[in-house]
Every structure is written in C-alpha cells, then in structure tokens.
Amino acid sequence: MNELAITVIGRDRPGIVADVAEVLALLGANLTDSTMTRLRGHFAMTLICTGPAAAEVEAALAPLAAEGQLLATVRAVTPDGEVAPVGEPYVMAVHGSDRMGIVAAMTRVLVDAGGNVTDLSTRLAGSLYVVLAEVELPAGVADTLTDRLHRTAAELGVEVTLRPADPDLL
Amino acid sequence: MTGERSGPDGGRSVGTYVGLGDWTPESLAVPGEVRAVVSAPHPVLSRAGGEVDPTAEETVRLAADLVATMRVSPGCVGLAAPQVGVGARVFAVDVTGHPKAVTVHGTFVLCNARVVEATRWRPGREGCMSVPDLTGDVKRASRLVVEGEVPGSGDRVRLVTDGFEARALQHEIDHCDGLLFLDRVAGAHAVYQRKVYL
Numbered sequence: 376m377n378e379l380a381i382t383v384i385g386r387d388r389p390g391i392v393a394d395v396a397e398v399l400a401l402l403g404a405n406l407t408d409s410t411m412t413r414l415r416g417h418f419a420m421t422l423i424c425t426g427p428a429a430a431e432v433e434a435a436l437a438p439l440a441a442e443g444q445l446l447a448t449v450r451a452v453t454p455d456g457e458v459a460p461v462g463e464p465y466v467m468a469v470h471g472s473d474r475m476g477i478v479a480a481m482t483r484v485l486v487d488a489g490g491n492v493t494d495l496s497t498r499l500a501g502s503l504y505v506v507l508a509e510v511e512l513p514a515g516v517a518d519t520l521t522d523r524l525h526r527t528a529a530e531l532g533v534e535v536t537l538r539p540a541d542p543d544l545l
Numbered sequence: 546m547t548g549e550r551s552g553p554d555g556g557r558s559v560g561t562y563v564g565l566g567d568w569t570p571e572s573l574a575v576p577g578e579v580r581a582v583v584s585a586p587h588p589v590l591s592r593a594g595g596e597v598d599p600t601a602e603e604t605v606r607l608a609a610d611l612v613a614t615m616r617v618s619p620g621c622v623g624l625a626a627p628q629v630g631v632g633a634r635v636f637a638v639d640v641t642g643h644p645k646a647v648t649v650h651g652t653f654v655l656c657n658a659r660v661v662e663a664t665r666w667r668p669g670r671e672g673c674m675s676v677p678d679l680t681g682d683v684k685r686a687s688r689l690v691v692e693g694e695v696p697g698s699g700d701r702v703r704l705v706t707d708g709f710e711a712r713a714l715q716h717e718i719d720h721c722d723g724l725l726f727l728d729r730v731a732g733a734h735a736v737y738q739r740k741v742y743l
Contacts, residue, residue, distance in 0.1 A: 533586075
C-alpha cells in the first residue's frame with residue numbers, strides 16, 4: 376500500500392477542502408491523519424493518505440494548482456507505524472512581545488532535554504505572540520527543564536510555563 | 546476576566562460566606578475613577594503583585610477604581626490591579642447576571658486573596674480584557690474557597706463559591722500572581738481568535 380504525504384496551501388476560499396478531498400476520493404485515496412486549518416487568510420492542509428501512486432495524485436491535483444491559487448505537493452513516505460511516546464505529556468505555553476527566534480530557541484531547549492514536540496501552534500495577535508506546544512518529556516527532566524526554559528525566556532523577554540498535560544479521559 | 550454573555554440570566558443564589566457581610570463598593574466611600582486597561586505583552590501582567598495594606602488610602606482608591614473600570618467595560622466580570630498597571634494583590638469581581646453563574650456574591654473587592662480549597666476541576670472558555678483578541682480553554686476548580694481581606698475595614702473574609710464565580714476568582718488571583726489564562730491553556734489548539742467582542 377502506498378502511503379503519501381500531501382500538503383496543499385493557498386489563499387482561503389470556500390471549497391478548498393471539498394475540492395481536494397474530491398480529487399483524492401475519485402482516485403481511491405484514503406485520508407488517514409490530517410490537519411486542515413486557516414492561517415492568517417491562507418488555508419493549509421497537511422495530510423497522510425494511502426492508496427494511489429504519488430504521480431497519479433500529483434497529476435490529479437495539478438488542475439487545482441493550475442488556477443494559481445493553490446500549491447500542492449505529494450510525496451511517497453514509508454509507513455513507519457506509530458512512534459512510541461518518549462515519556463510524559465506536557466504543555467509549554469510561551470507569550471510575549473513578538474520577535475525573531477522565539478519558537479527556535481524554546482523548542483531547542485525542549486529537544487536538548489530529550490523532549491519530542493508532538494503538536495505546536497503559534498498565534499500573533501497585535502504585538503502579542505503566543506506559542507503552545509505539546510511535548511513528550513523523559514521522566515524526571517521537567518524541573519531542570521523548567522529552569523532552562525525560564526532562562527531562555529528571560530533572554531528573549533517572554534514568559535513561559537510548563538505544565539503536565541491534562542491526563543483526564545472522558 | 547471577560548465572559549461571553551449569550552443567554553438569559555441563569556438562576557442565582559446567595560452563597561455561603563463568612564465575613565463579606567453587607568460589604569458593597571459604596572462602603573469604600575470614595576468615587577472610583579476609570580483607569581486605562583493594559584494589554585499583553587506588558588511586564589506588569591507577568592509579575593506577581595505585592596501584598597497590600599487593605600486599610601491604606603491608596604488601596605481603597607485602587608479598589609474603587611477597579612470597580613469603576615470593571616463597570617464601564619462590557620462583559621467584564623473581574624478586573625485585577627495588574628490590569629490597570631498596578632502590581633498589587635487586589636481585584637474586583639462581579640458575575641451578577643451572568644448565565645453561567647450559580648453562586649453570586651455581587652460586586653466585591655478582595656486584597657491579598659489566596660485559594661485555600663479547590664475541587665471539581667472543569668474545563669471552560671475564558672477571555673481577558675488584557676488579551677483582547679484571544680480566548681482559551683482552561684481547567685478551573687468549580688468548587689472554591691478563597692480567603693482575603695476587604696478594602697477599607699481590612700476585615701478577613703472567607704468566600705465559598707462555585708461555577709462561574711469560582712472561575713472568575715481563580716482568573717483574578719492568577720493575575721495577582723503574574724499569570725494569564727494563556728499560561729494554563731489545555732493544549733496546542735486550546736487558544737482561539739476571539740469571535741465576539743463585548
């Protein structure tokens with residue numbers, strides 16, 4: 376079974392999801408994990424699907440891209456299965472004045488502690504920049520990591536908190 | 546804190562309390578002035594506020610100003626001193642008439658407040674006058690006991706509350722600790738662009 380990583384991005388308009396999903400459905404491509412969201416007026420889709428060959432999907436998406444409004448990429452990937460979690464789930468929240476390099480510096484601190492970012496979003500609201508990251512951390516590193524995050528945040532002039540993710544299941 | 550009013554007034558009841566008595570903002574006996582509300586990013590919002598003398602004249606004036614500013618701000622159910630640029634442990638709360646409120650203590654101001662019991666944690670959406678463009682999902686205790694002092698007399702009060710008033714109190718006490726709701730959001734996708742401005 377072919378596994379494909381597909382990205383589609385373009386100026387937001389009604390119908391992007393329907394157009395792309397229709398193309399994939401007609402080819403017999405099965406959508407598995409995906410995120411589809413609007414980012415400051417652009418619509419971005421990142422998805423994994425199984426079924427047809429990459430070239431076939433690329434050709435089928437070409438007419439959408441040809442209108443100049445959407446950029447689509449298709450790449451065959453190796454199905455690796457689920458990645459085992461490296462440890463405990465945490466949420467890192469960062470906020471402060473927007474400046475260059477906040478995500479780079481803060482995520483580098485996470486990586487250096489053996490952390491694995493599993494989900495991250497950023498928002499710019501006026502001059503306020505917000506980073507929210509879900510990260511898996513090896514057992515026992517949270518306290519020293521919190522100190523390191525505070526030091527890096529202080530250098531950047533932003534605030535940071537690191538909390539265990541809510542483990543509640545409903 | 547700001548709440549999104551979307552329905553008719555919910556049922557209200559008077560909560561159990563010790564010491565708040567018949568305190569009202571009028572007890573302060575000074576007219577409050579509306580102060581400018583500061584927005585994040587601003588350093589005063591990220592610093593823990595200092596303890597205050599609840600009987601000091603400046604504390605009484607600050608309390609009256611917080612009430613006055615809260616009252617002219619649409620949808621505002623609570624306002625803490627750091628939000629008007631003052632690094633002090635003082636805040637005003639009034640959830641009267643809010644559809645999600647159960648126990649309601651009316652308008653009150655607390656100094657040096659701290660949470661002494663917090664149970665029954667529930668998720669909920671919060672906004673904040675100091676983060677005007679975003680809202681977020683935050684888990685808060687829905688049963689809460691808070692101790693503090695009222696401005697003016699300095700009487701110690703112990704407030705037992707629940708639901709939306711409990712959420713508002715925790716949000717304001719967080720402000721006094723230099724925390725925003727952004728510091729407590731549940732996950733990477735738990736912050737939202739505000740759709741309705743009150």
